[in-house]
Amino acid sequence: MTQKDPLADLPWPGATVTPSETCSQAIRGTCTKGLCKERGVSPLVRSLLTLGLCVMVLGVYAFHAFTVNRSSAILRTAMFGALGWFGAQAALVFATLGRPPGKGASRNLRLGIILGTAALFTAYVVLSSTERFGLAKFTEPRFAGHAIVCGLVAIFFGLLVTAGALIAWRRTDPYHPGLSGATVGLVAGLATGSGMTMACGSHEALHACFAHGLVVFALALVGFGLGRRLLAP
Amino acid sequence: MERYIDGNAEAFDGLYRKLSPTLMGYLLRLTRNRARAEDLLQITFTKVHRARGSYLKGAPVLPWAVAIARRSFLDERRAAAVRNEDLSSDGSLPEPRPEAPSLPTEMSDALEIALQRLPESYREAIELTKITGLSIQEAASVLGTTETAVKLRVHRGYNQLRKELESFQR
Numbered sequence: 001m002t003q004k005d006p007l008a009d010l011p012w013p014g015a016t017v018t019p020s021e022t023c024s025q026a027i028r029g030t031c032t033k034g035l036c037k038e039r040g041v042s043p044l045v046r047s048l049l050t051l052g053l054c055v056m057v058l059g060v061y062a063f064h065a066f067t068v069n070r071s072s073a074i075l076r077t078a079m080f081g082a083l084g085w086f087g088a089q090a091a092l093v094f095a096t097l098g099r100p101p102g103k104g105a106s107r108n109l110r111l112g113i114i115l116g117t118a119a120l121f122t123a124y125v126v127l128s129s130t131e132r133f134g135l136a137k138f139t140e141p142r143f144a145g146h147a148i149v150c151g152l153v154a155i156f157f158g159l160l161v162t163a164g165a166l167i168a169w170r171r172t173d174p175y176h177p178g179l180s181g182a183t184v185g186l187v188a189g190l191a192t193g194s195g196m197t198m199a200c201g202s203h204e205a206l207h208a209c210f211a212h213g214l215v216v217f218a219l220a221l222v223g224f225g226l227g228r229r230l231l232a233p
Numbered sequence: 234m235e236r237y238i239d240g241n242a243e244a245f246d247g248l249y250r251k252l253s254p255t256l257m258g259y260l261l262r263l264t265r266n267r268a269r270a271e272d273l274l275q276i277t278f279t280k281v282h283r284a285r286g287s288y289l290k291g292a293p294v295l296p297w298a299v300a301i302a303r304r305s306f307l308d309e310r311r312a313a314a315v316r317n318e319d320l321s322s323d324g325s326l327p328e329p330r331p332e333a334p335s336l337p338t339e340m341s342d343a344l345e346i347a348l349q350r351l352p353e354s355y356r357e358a359i360e361l362t363k364i365t366g367l368s369i370q371e372a373a374s375v376l377g378t379t380e381t382a383v384k385l386r387v388h389r390g391y392n393q394l395r396k397e398l399e400s401f402q403r
Contacts, residue, residue: 010398011341015364016254017261023271027249030275031282032242039238040286100289101297107377172287174280174300176377233284233301 046172047098050165050184054089054191057157058082061195068201075198081128082194088117089187096183101173110179114186114220121190122213125197129205138206150200150211154192158219161188166223166230173231181227182220189216234294238285248294249278255295256302259365263306273309277302296371299361303375347397355390358383 019027041049062082065075096104096113104110137143165184173180196212236244256277260270280301288297348356354376361372362383369387373380 010344011339012364013262013341013345015258015366017258017270018254019257019271019274023274024249024253027253027275027278028246031249031278032245035237035240035242035245037238037240038286040288043289100292101300101374103374106373106379106382170287171284174284174297174304175374177304179377232304233280233287 040172041168043098043100043172046168047093049168050093050097050161050187051086051090053161053164054086054187057161057188057191058086058195058198060157061192061199065198068199074203077128078194078198081124082198085121085124085190085194089190092117092183092187092190097169097180101175107176107179110176110183114179114182118186118189118216118220121193121216122209125193125208125213126205128197129208130203132205133207135206138204143202143204143207146202147207147211150196150202150207151215154196154212154215155218157195158185158188158192158215159222161191162219162223162226166226170230171233173227174233177231178224178228180231182224184227185219185221185223186216188223189219192219234285234288235290238288252295252298253278255365256298259299259360260302260306262360262364263303269309273302273305276305276309280305293371296367296375299365299367299371300375343398344394347394350397351390351393355386355393358386359390359394362387 062079065078092113096110105113133143138147162185165188166181169180169184193212193216196215197208200207200212202208202211234244234248237248253274257270257274260273260277261267264270264273277298281298284301288294348359351359357376358372361367361375362369367375369380369383373383376383
């Protein structure tokens, strides 16, 4: 004899509740006052705008690198690296931000992608460095000062891209605005970090790690905070 | 939704009639307070209104609106946690805490209490799929997880509910 499942005919609470007339009137008043046609730009245009900002920043760094006449071999390597990372930025933008809201990967997977990409980029800038200093030498005022200036410049350009892209994607993600904001910050960080590898004269590993690589984590964090405010409707 | 975005006020009325009872029911289940639920409903529709330009043509409206309602609730709960106390209407004394539920006499009461005892992740998954009527896929997008995870949460939640309700029936 099979036992009856107590959940089969449970008196589940009703799904619908009618709001009060006062509440409905207030909402109708707010939402229909001065109502006019409003069509935002498509996700494709927003994606292209985001990548356009990255290209602009990379252009500024490349211009600086050419004007200071750095060794062409090093510059060429850095430019190939920046080009490769631009491909990663485009993939991130189209695969996460460019998809319809709610259709993307799960929260945990997106978080993994963000942290994994940032870690991969930091490893790339460290491993592609041609010099290795000890920590004692790196903390000397001359080297530490250079790292601080580089880090600040990278953060400044990264913040410009982050702010511009967040405005482009404003109010588009009610599902996970923080994660989308972190993705915007990550993309901006990759642009400014890879641009820095072209423009910066230092090829030292600790300098690259702190001033070019870890900036990506900082910008992803800033993007997370700003995204929660700007990307949610 | 399309006609509303194009500036048709009558289309908003249709949209409101269709969405508001479900959203109100959902918010009432989250807040367990009618006044707060109505406040959140107003906030939700204000956000829907402001974000209508970014709505994707052809996308399902209900999960999008539920996601906005859920986020409004979470923001409000976070702000209330910072405020620490719910003040009375004159802004002076804390509101009395709701009393602990008495022993259930009806199955519907028992179900309500059993639902409240579930871990939040299980309860949310059951409420969105079983009560609000979203599909597994839609619930997964609202909760930011995979469809498998939602199915697992619903299954585990059902098991826990079954145990609670069996003890009530005895």
